[in-house]
Amino acid sequence: MSRYFDAASGLPLMPAAHRALDAALDHGWADPARLHRGGRVARQLLDAARASVATSLGVLPQEVVFTASGTAALHAGVLGLARGRRKHGSTVVAGAVEHSAVLRAADWAMPGRDPVLVPVNPHAQVEVKAFRKAVRADGVALACLQHANHEVGTVQPLAAAHAAARDAGVPLLVDACATLGAMPPPTAWDVLAGSAHKWGGPAGVGVLVVRSGVRWRSPLPTDESGRWAGFPDVPAIVAAATALEHATAALDRTGPQRSALVERLRRQVPRLAPDIAVLGPEEGRAPHITCFTILYADGETLIGELDRAGFAASSGSACTADTRRPSHVLAAMGAVTHGNLRVSLPPEASADDVEEFLAVLPDAVRAARAAGERAARR
């Protein structure tokens, strides 16, 4: 069976969520805004799902908005804060290693005005001093910082960043797409965004949480009730809530388990072949994501060879990207961008899976370096 080590790109639908989806497809198809029986059932399912997500995240149900994806939640978060704060400023401050969905929304929010990117250290961690200075500047509308980096796993200093933003009167959007369901949800934020397919829910459900009292205004037309517009995908939202409940309940088990397996990878992978570097800090990491630089290796060949050996992993190297541009995360860290290997473990990854991965990796590295050598001779 294929071993899926690309959890940070998305997880398969959790069995419990699959069952919830099936049931909700049968019963929750009607318009929850209608007063007939079908509408009332759909409304009850939607309200219960909202309450469940709120409980999992430790927030109030009325603070939860469902969007069509994690990216849409991030876009709505950035653009809605920019709109709500337009009298206060027009600068967006963001960590240099934020997800491209955040950086693109920051560009889009303020046409012609580049966001202020806060630099990171070589471990991809945002410099708190620089962050504090950036949010204190005149005319800052909002600041964005991820809970943990989606490529390297580095946890960002949210408590310090949120305190700095609050002192400056600037709302902080936290992108928790990479971590919800894998770590306890963060608490230091004003607006939070998450993505259901990364915690074992279905694709097509994003969560935006806006803390009561935060000046967020929908950047798109709203519905009659003044909320986020559009017919909600009630069955998918129900499945997303179920998956988050299960993932949250299992955190005590999956957190330490995945941390231990990632530690094993970080210790062993550099011993398998020369010239392999481990990226990210020793402490302060998401439990399930880690990444390596395999010098002189062709990233595309590496991912292909691992796939043939039954392992799905990913790479931030330019040769594996549609754009042919290297990962902006690796570039901002000052890391080598070629030969990049990201491993992100699903909750049920076992020690056997990891040992087998360690067993097949040397051949994949050899093949990827041979491919690099061949290309260099041409």
Add this chain to the structure above:
Amino acid sequence: MTTVVEARGVLCPVPIIRLARAAADLPAGSLVVLLTDDPAAEHDVPAWCRLRGHALLSSITLGAEGALGPPAVPGGPEPEAPNRRPGQAMRHLIRLGAAPAGD
């Protein structure tokens, strides 16, 4: 004497492989000029030098005429180049440090 490593027209990881191979044959203190037009090299050359203990003395942009991209037809559409996107040609000047084992 300065060794020139030509890596224009090739993509990552080739520029760094050619650079590493040249460095392996040279004593510490040697100067190497690396020519690149891969956008990834802009990040990889300084990162590799730091990792390997070599000094990157300068990286300068050569401009469009220095790039070996596919020839453009005047007034015509952009040439198809699915596998490469001509970046800016750059000249990197590196002074080799004492190379660690494995180079």
